[in-house]
Amino acid sequence: MMAPVQGSVNGAVVHFDEDYTPDESEEDDRLIPGVDTATDHGACERLDESQAPKDSFNIVYIIFFILGMCSLLPWNMFITANQYFSYKLRNTTSNYTAMLDESTPLQMMFESYFAVAAMVPNILIMLLNLALQHRISLQVRVVVPLIGMMGLFIVTTILTRINTDEWQTEFFIICICSIVLINAFGGVFQGSIFGVAGVLPKRYMQAIMSGQGMGGILPSLLSIISIAASHTEAESAFIYFLCAVACMAVTLFAFLVLPRMKYASFYLNRHSELTKSKRIEDLESTESFEKVKHHQRPPFFEIFWKIKIPALMILLIFAETIALFPGTISSIGAIDRSNKNWANDYFTPVMCFLTFNLMDFTGRSLSVIQWPTEKNMILLTILSVLRLGFFPLFALCNIHPTNRSFNVVFNNDAYPFVFNVLFGFSNGYLGSLVMIYGPKFVDLKHSETAGVMMALFLSGGLAIGSVISVVFVKII
Template identity: 50%
Template sequence: MAVNGPIANSMDQNKEDHDSIEEDFGSSETDALLAQASVTFSGKTEEGEPPPDRYWKVYLIFYTFGMCSVLPWNMFITADTYFDHKLRNVTVQFEPESDDDKTQLQTMYESYFSVAAQVPNVLIQIVNTGLKHKVTLQVRMLTSLSGMLILFIATTVLTQIHTDDWQSIFFYVTLISIVLINCCGALFQGSIFGLAGVLPKKYTQAIMAGQGLGGILPALISIISIAAFKDPNWSGFVYFLCAVIAIVITVVAYVILPRLEFASYYLNKQNIHLGLDFDYDTWFSNSQEAFSSEQYSSGRDIISSRSFELKTTRTPPFLAIFKKIWIPAVLVMLVFLVTLGCFPGATSQIDALNWKSQYFTPVTCFLLFNSMDFVGRSLPGLIHWPSEKQLWLLAIFVIMRAIFFPLFAFCNIQSDARTTTVIFDHDAWPILFMTVFAFTNGYLGSLCMMYGPKKVGVDEHMETAGQMMALFLVFGLAFGSLLSVPFVDSI
């Protein structure tokens, strides 16, 4: 079928655009056809403004995704009162008052939990990044959410079971549960960062800010449950029940997402780039009709109905993508390596010198960290400094965070068992350090995650870039959690 007039000129321009894509990513002849199709389709939509995100609904959904993605981690490390009770010395009548009275499991469970969470997190992220193009987004999202929901229900039920007679078994069951929950969480987290990579940068920031909120809520719920229930088992029941409710809300948000016009605009554009199961021959043969202003809307609706159900078997050019994003990828890894190296393994062991209260650790460690982390993750929605062109300055700030290792080490960590001198001998010091530590974690980490996918420059590969950034984020979490064990022991 001959194509004349403006459409012919448009397709000539599309050929030039495709040549640029092919030069950067080495597309095959088949890929060339798909790339040409994607440029033609997106060229039509770019003549006008994208549909608005009415009432910030899509932003709030990604905020919810971010909150849910960190529940597998935060819900377990923040429930220190519950696990201290479950792992206590059952041969004495009262709870231990000093570190000397604590069991080995009470002293080290947070470090074990960190390793149990982050190692499978890395492994699943690697698998997810390498195979995401072979598994539909719908399968990945619903499988991970269903797995987290079932495991958190089981954890909630376990709070009401008497485990004093099989304490070691309870500990190992909990470790296995943490491994499985974080496998699901890693699959979910990688998927949502990939999904956000095809939208404007602020939707990646929404996930990061949501993760900050996902840290605050468990800390607040922990404090409230401690105050409301004298029985740590009931406190743990309410605490983990809130996680179950949050996951149910996330499932509902995911179901709503593809029905929103703003999300559909970007996701369908990305799906065409990915080469979904779409009849291109028919599409081209009816190009004059397909690209008319009257038919465009209905054509987009047809694709929208299939957005989350189809997949592509085309392998992304991982090396070419990594070469474009390696600087922010390595930086985000270093940010979270320092963070997990100190928090919570070391920081939760800081004993109060002036504020003698059971709320010292929940407030000054977990609540303060997650509050300032939330502030840091939210600020990049307004301020982008250092900018994307100042990665050298961003790298300096990231490397400077290594100073927190000695700063926390010379606070009053494990006062009854430490072998080093306490230099910062007032509670104000760890509070100050924690404030700066948490804020820089959220702010610098968010900037890195926002800048990474946009450096690729090709819509087709932004989802993969987003998932690769998430992979390096969990590399930092895993290496940091492994580092936390010898760091605490050295003190």
């Protein structure tokens, strides 16, 4: 019988066998389609919960919610500032108007270009993060990207106070470069937090997914409030982007608090031991899981093969979403123009951004229901494929009223609202279920890598969707 090893990190006492190696039964404690392991898996999860300290006041859940919110906030802040960028890229030889029939080529296409600039580097960085996550400490992979994104948003905020009418092209290039860098930082940050959540019980992955939903709602609300509270697009954008800087600061503080939570330390220090990075008793009193490097290379292909179905589903779901949102949906104009203030200033922020993000958040929050279950991936696959039907539905709405190549079939403003409700909800609910299930198909010691890999496929879907978005907008 092996001698037990006891360690204490941040006040949490954890016991391990010194030469611990998972036995055969533990190696099989994974979710395999077609094999009923739910009972054993659930027992293991209950055992973990019974041994772990309590998540007092749900503080760890709230921290993961905040981390999830910030993981999508940078991208959503850019795409939701639709009116600001339309103003900056307007035809400066005539009086500015929000009417679509006066849109310049850059005004019509900037959202699709932004999507490509965001998603392509994001997936490349995700690949790099997957390859190096076992060699770079969690603290570095989270703190450095947050500081980098905060600095770039400070630059973006300053640009709102500068007149760029004489150098619109240069301004557009600066914006593209900022988006590339912000999403490169965001790729590392997002992959890291998904990896961490994969180690904890399922509800913490759900916390990140719900937080991402709030990361869409918050910019939508800030956009509407800043438009109502200011007289010019530049003033509105200044308030708007300044709020983004504040959100980054709050997120950084939340992450720095996480290692002090005994509940988080229990799971993550145990994971560090199982990955053979360092024995718990070797951790210095000032060192915990967020500073530990995992030098053992994970079996990437083996992990992918176990999570291939949820990985491919998350890729499909988010490819469908970014292909239509925001590029296509934000191009839908109001048919009823009796109230010009509503039609020009508020229709797109409400119909496109607020509606989608509210329903996306609702879907992510309801994913605690977890139906279909992880044993019914076939039904999840069918539901994900059915979302392709939104392409013709949105294409037949009032997209680009004076430049469209299709006749308007759904000639009432209620139609895009209804379609977007279903579109946003299905994205949030199905995407959350797949992300929650993915890391649970593998052993605990590989769950962080599985979480990072799921985030990689999510980013891959966004990258593919961004390219489809450019093509689809040009076609219609």
